[in-house]
Amino acid sequence: MSRIALFPGSFDPITLGHVDIIERAVPLFDEIKIAVGTNSAKSYLFPQEQRVQWIEQTFAHEPKISVITYEGLTVDFAKDQGVQFLLRGLRNPADFEFEKAIAQANREMIPDLETVFLLTSARYAYISSSIVREVYNHGGDFQKFVPATVQP
Ligand code: ADP
Numbered sequence: 405m406s407r408i409a410l411f412p413g414s415f416d417p418i419t420l421g422h423v424d425i426i427e428r429a430v431p432l433f434d435e436i437k438i439a440v441g442t443n444s445a446k447s448y449l450f451p452q453e454q455r456v457q458w459i460e461q462t463f464a465h466e467p468k469i470s471v472i473t474y475e476g477l478t479v480d481f482a483k484d485q486g487v488q489f490l491l492r493g494l495r496n497p498a499d500f501e502f503e504k505a506i507a508q509a510n511r512e513m514i515p516d517l518e519t520v521f522l523l524t525s526a527r528y529a530y531i532s533s534s535i536v537r538e539v540y541n542h543g544g545d546f547q548k549f550v551p552a553t554v555q556p
Contacts, residue, residue, distance in 0.1 A: 406434035409489040409520065412478045415440050415455045416448045417554045418462060419536055421528040425493040428522055430468055437485060438463075438471045441478070449537045450556065461553035479510045482517055490519045495529045 409429060415422060415438070429436055440456050442448075448455070456471050463469040474481040482490060490510065492503050507519040531549045540546040540556065547554070 407432075407489065408435045408437065408485075408487040409433045409491040410437050410439050410478075410482050410485060410487040411491040412439040412441055412474075412481075414443075414446065414448065414533060415459060416533050417450055417455060417536060417550055417556075418459050419528075419531045419533055419550050421493065421495070421524055421531040423462060423551050424525050424528050425491070425522050426463070426469065428525075429491055429520075430466065432520075433489065433491075434468065436469050436491065437487065438469060439478070439481065439485075440471065440473045442473065442475045444475075449540070454556075458551070458554045462551045477513075479514045479517060483514060488516070488518065490517060492519060492521050493524050494521050495524045495532075 409432075411426060411429070413422065426436065426438065438459055440452060440459070442452055452473055456473060459471045478490065490507075492507075494500055494503060503521065510517060510519060536546050536549050539549070
């Protein structure tokens with residue numbers, strides 16, 4: 405049976421930190437589905453279509469990777485997609501505490517869906533989509549923190 409991971413997130417926009425996690429996950433799985441979520445309680449800077457396109461362009465050379473969109477509970481979507489693993493990145497203790505609670509709640513709901521965490525590489529650990537949005541909104545050099553495909 406092939407090992408399929410779902411990497412859910414907002415990717416508003418995709419950053420070099422996300423790219424690092426995804427590239428390091430490629431050898432671990434047969435397939436990685438990057439799932440761009442829409443949450444009605446959240447507002448996004450970049451439209452979903454654009455967030456998806458930037459990820460597709462970033463990984464155009466990697467046949468194991470596909471990009472999909474979803475709404476609603478990540479675990480429900482993971483079940484619909486038939487994946488066995490959820491992939492998440494950890495940057496710092498705050499991420500750990502947050503992700504731990506989500507992963508434990510998810511396990512209560514779907515016990516056979518395993519969450520796999522990769523620790524971010526130190527050089528990208530400070531990068532977040534929210535910092536990129538802040539720099540972009542103020543006309544700063546956000547390109548340092550994102551793959552070259554991100555061209556708003
Ligand atoms: P969410 O809205 O779910 O937080 P994000 O797009 O911000 O979505 O993040 C998706 C995943 O990527 C999360 O697991 C997050 O911890 C991880 N991530 C975000 N930025 C980085 C980074 N700089 N290095 C490693 N992982 C990261």
